Amino acid sequence: MNNVMAFFKKEFKSFFISPIAYVFITVYLVVTNFLFFQGFFIINQADMRGYFSLLPWVFLFFVPAITMRSWAEEKKVHTLELLLTWPVSDIEVVLGKFLACFCFLTTAILLSITIPITIVAMGNPDMGPIVGGYLGAILMGAAYLAIGLWVSSNTENQIIAFILGVVATFILFMIGNPFVTMVAPKWMVPIFGYIGLGNHFESIQRGVVDSRDVIYYLSIVGFFLFLNVQSLGSRKWE
């Protein structure tokens, strides 16, 4: 556990050493606020449904940007060789990196607190869906992060890690989307619907926190972190 904390601290700090973190958070907030408030006054309803329905799409690009560096950089500058010869288990390093990315993304998500504050000031929103929406966003973000980290562990090129991260999360997101489920064979529809990254988010953001949805996201996280440990274990590079 000490090792997990050591890696967590190092990784989390490294976000803020360079300007990347500040640029990321600023752009994230500006983009989501702009897209949300564009429609907010037209619809003229005091809720955040518009905001949360943006997130699965926004995360497609923002989350791989957080994770692309994690492993690709370690491999590129060969610090991975150092790291894996220290007395730490692969799982500890993977968890440390995941937690750092998770806390960073959560920080960015929670900084959009100005939106609910604005809405409360202007109307009388139902707080259930808003709290649920934030919880769902954090869970969904965690799933995206785990996928992005795994992709990053398979390349030493950050750009490739980013693009493949977008592609991987996009596929897993689209699988459950009506676009796909409408044309997919009948028997596959419930499976696709269950696997799809976005579907569980929709039910949480209605304010219904169902344990099945929480379990879904946690198992996606667990599965991809497991793959991440595996790809470290294989040491195929070089």
Next chain:
Amino acid sequence: MSSTNAPFMLEVNNLNKKFGDVHAVRNLNFQIRKGEIFGFLGPNGAGKTTTMRMVTCFIPPTSGSIRIDGHDTATDSLSVRRKIGYLPENNPIYNDMTVEEYLKFVAEIRGMKGDRQTSRIRELFAICGLTKTADRQIGKLSKGYRQRAGLAQAMMHDPDLLILDEPMSGLDPNQIIEIRNLIKKMGQEKTVIYCSHILSEVSATCDRILIINDGQLVASGTPEELTSRSARGNRYIVRVKTDRNDAEAAFRSIPGVSSVAITAVADQWLSAEVVVADREDIGESIFKCVVDKGWSLSELKHEAASLEEVFTQLTRG
């Protein structure tokens, strides 16, 4: 400090590593005793780094076993990694951290906390000459200082086995002397493996040397044992004023001489290369011979066989 009956720190048995069709390490066998400074020599691409990566548990061997202080790298990798301090080739390092942050991070990984951590880091700053650069970002330091930070990382937990892969690259001559002394000091109590292709470095520092080429062991022994293997042996360069045939005949008659070659003639001066089969000192005999003949002598120089020659013989062709 290497004693011939100290227990083994490292035992490598029938080690093999294949990358696809490339057989990078073949049937490597060697042992290193505790307290030795062990030189691991070979031309670039000979398999030095691959071997070290297997010893440090970074990659698994294709076959064979490695034991460090009795712990097998395959089954007890965490214990092995606790015993080892490793400075990989090209010193990979987190460039965005400051030297102090980096060493604190490494100390945490090595399980050091609080006062023990602070005092150890301060100690390493002093040993490696990093005190002035503690707050600087590693990426902005010169190569020599980055190398020192890497060395401090490897020595953090005062490891039983310190493995240095090309530790001198990028250092200036003064720094090389400092680091060499540091390695020698470490080697008084601990075991050090020193990989390099810089021969003078290795022969100046190491108790025992192993030369590998093309993934295979080609020679091992003390630097003296290895140099005595040189085909060219010990040589004396003599410059005398006399006739070519006279000189050749006279030098050849000295006991212990295996061959004489005249290498240059200028005016009446000629240079002869007198080769001795053993490590015998025949300087005096040569001098007496020259005096007896009444020749003028302008040069008499002893050239010991060098590790370079042995290395070239063993690793070429």
